[in-house]
Each structure stands twice: as structure tokens, then as C-alpha cells.
Amino acid sequence: MGDISSLSLFTPSKSFVVDNLTEASAAWFLFRQDNILVDERNGRVTVPRAVTPAALNINAHQLRCLGTLSQTACYTGELVDADPVPDGMACVALRGLFGRLDDRVYGLAGTALQLVNWDRGHRYCGRCGTETLLMTSERARICPACELINHPRISPAVIVAVIRSGKILLGRSGRFPKPNFFSVLAGYVEVGETLEACVHREVMEEVGIRIRNLRYFGSQPWPYSGALMAAFTAEWASGEISVDGEEILEAGWYGPRELPMTPGLGSVAARLIDWFKHTYG
Structure with missing residues (x-):
């Protein structure tokens, strides 16, 4: 059986119920709280592979079937909090594995995290x-x-790159980890609201401007909050920046060569900002 990163085809299971496990090696996406167990042996980072977690001396419960990736069965579950993990393995934050795990495996790990959090609740x-x-x-x-x-549960959210005279609108939220960290504007869709109406509302509420020429850009599951991010681009229409002081503490227009610290690789926010740099740089 090949490496699960060798093909992109993922087939979801019909149910989350784990039936009788076969004798074939499976991929195990196991979590302790929100940290995922990875195998760091053999000089690379992978998810553990075995017929069962017990075969790796791992005590896991709440096992759920995810489906198959490259014809390899994939499961998720939770580790018993007090139990140590085997030598050569570690529980790490999923965000830190971007670029270290194969993209397809990383995406499925995000799906597994969302499933585990939903199952708990x-x-x-x-x-x-x-x-x-x-x-x-x-x-x-x-x-x-x-x-x-x-x-x-999937919580729909929007994120938008607003452009004015070759500059992009970036805002700083009090929730960001660093005081000089900025990103494009985003927010959750309200009940009964369209994605497009949400973009217009969020921009007006957070920075007090109107936009036009709204265009769909792409989407991304965001497992850390259970969101599905729908990304857009738009143009400034009218108004001057007036931050709400709650969601956004500071905002401004930035050219492609004067950008502050922004989100790193792995997020649709970074993709929007990269699009801006390539388009207007």
C-alpha cells in the first residue's frame, strides 16, 4: 500500500462509526485537546500508521471513521490525557505543521480536528x-x-481584500498575537444573510467604508474555529476609514512594497495578500 500523500483522492466514509478494523495499516489522526499526535521518526513528520492505536502502544478512545485517502483507511480519535506518547512521537499544534505535512494529509488533519471538536460538543x-x-x-x-x-457544524464566514488606488485595506484586531500584525477584514455570516451582504456589512461596521465590484476569490475550511471562509476581492467605493474600536483597532491602505506583518502561508488571507502583491506590485 502506498504513502497516503501520494494521491489526492479522498473518499469520505458513509458514517463516522468504526466497524471491524481490517488487518491493513491505517492512518490515525489522534488528538490531545487540539494538538495532534505525529510520528517524528525516520527524519520526517507523518501521522502514525498502524492497524490499531494499540499496536503502537497508544491508548485512544472516541474513535471515528474519516474515510480513505489513497486507498488507506483514515480514522480520528482522542488520546487519554494522562497517558504518555510513544518515543519518537509528539503532540503538536496543527497550525505549526503546515509545510511539514503533505498538503493533502494536512487538510485531512484539519477535517479530523473539526470532527473531534464537533463530537465533543x-x-x-x-x-x-x-x-x-x-x-x-x-x-x-x-x-x-x-x-x-x-x-x-460549519460556520460560514467571509474575508475580503479591498483595493483603493493600488493599495490594499488591512486592519489590526486586538485578538491578533502581535501589535504590528495586520490582515484583510473578515467576519461571520449572520442568520438570513447572504455572503455578499455579509461582506458589505462587515466592511462598513469595522472601518466605515462602502465597497463595489465584489468578486468571489476562493474558499478555505478553517478547522481552528469550525469555519468555512469564503474569500472575495472588492474595490473602495466611498467613505474614509473610521475603525469601530472593538473588532478593528487600527486600519490603513498599504501598497505592495509597504506591507506590515501579515498572515503566513496556509491561510486564504495570505493568498489574498499574495494576489494583491502580484497584481499591483
Whole structure:
């Protein structure tokens, strides 16, 4: 059986239920809180491969079936908090693995993280409090008492690169890790709102300007918050920057050669900023 990074074809499982495990080696996306277990032996970083976690002396529970990648079965689950991990393995933050794991494996690790977080938060019914069960016919949990079905949650969000006279609008949020870190504007879609209306609202609320010529750019799952980011480009239409002081503390227009610190590789924000640099640089 080949390396799971050798092909891009991923086939999701019909259900998250783990049936009888075969004798074939599988890929295990195992988490301790939000940190993923990786195998650092043999001079590279991979997800552990084995028939079962027990075969690697790993105590894992809440096992769930993800599907197959390059004909290799893929599973996720959680590590018992107090148990040590085997020599040559470590639990690390998923964000730090971008560029170290194969892109397809990294993407599936993000899917696994979203699934684990959803699974943790839906073990009891939100309507009646009964313990829920994994469905065998679809990727969901069901309440055996009131039959409420919960599928993995995806929170839609938008992100936009606004351009004015060859400069890009960047803002600094109080949530950013460094005081000189800026990014394009983003926000979550409200109930009953279209993606396009959300972009216009977020830009107006956060910096007080109007935009035009809104164009779809691309999308990206963002497993750390359970979001699906829909990215756009737009042009400034009217108004001057007036930050809200809550979501955005500082904002400005930046040319391609005067950019502050911005998001690194692996995010759709970085892709938008790279598009700007190549288009207007």
C-alpha cells in the first residue's frame, strides 16, 4: 500500500462509526485537546500508521471513521490525557505543521480536528439532554429520545481584500498575537444573510467604508474555529476609514512594497495578500 500523500483522492466514509478494523495499516489522526499526535521518526513528520492505536502502544478512545485517502483507511480519535506518547512521537499544534505535512494529509488533519471538536460538543442532545448516538446511515449524531439529528457544524464566514488606488485595506484586531500584525477584514455570516451582504456589512461596521465590484476569490475550511471562509476581492467605493474600536483597532491602505506583518502561508488571507502583491506590485 502506498504513502497516503501520494494521491489526492479522498473518499469520505458513509458514517463516522468504526466497524471491524481490517488487518491493513491505517492512518490515525489522534488528538490531545487540539494538538495532534505525529510520528517524528525516520527524519520526517507523518501521522502514525498502524492497524490499531494499540499496536503502537497508544491508548485512544472516541474513535471515528474519516474515510480513505489513497486507498488507506483514515480514522480520528482522542488520546487519554494522562497517558504518555510513544518515543519518537509528539503532540503538536496543527497550525505549526503546515509545510511539514503533505498538503493533502494536512487538510485531512484539519477535517479530523473539526470532527473531534464537533463530537465533543454533541454527545448530549441540545433539545432534551439525552446522550446521543452515532448514526450508521450518515455522518451525524442522533438523539434516541427525540430523534434530533446533528451534523458536523460549519460556520460560514467571509474575508475580503479591498483595493483603493493600488493599495490594499488591512486592519489590526486586538485578538491578533502581535501589535504590528495586520490582515484583510473578515467576519461571520449572520442568520438570513447572504455572503455578499455579509461582506458589505462587515466592511462598513469595522472601518466605515462602502465597497463595489465584489468578486468571489476562493474558499478555505478553517478547522481552528469550525469555519468555512469564503474569500472575495472588492474595490473602495466611498467613505474614509473610521475603525469601530472593538473588532478593528487600527486600519490603513498599504501598497505592495509597504506591507506590515501579515498572515503566513496556509491561510486564504495570505493568498489574498499574495494576489494583491502580484497584481499591483
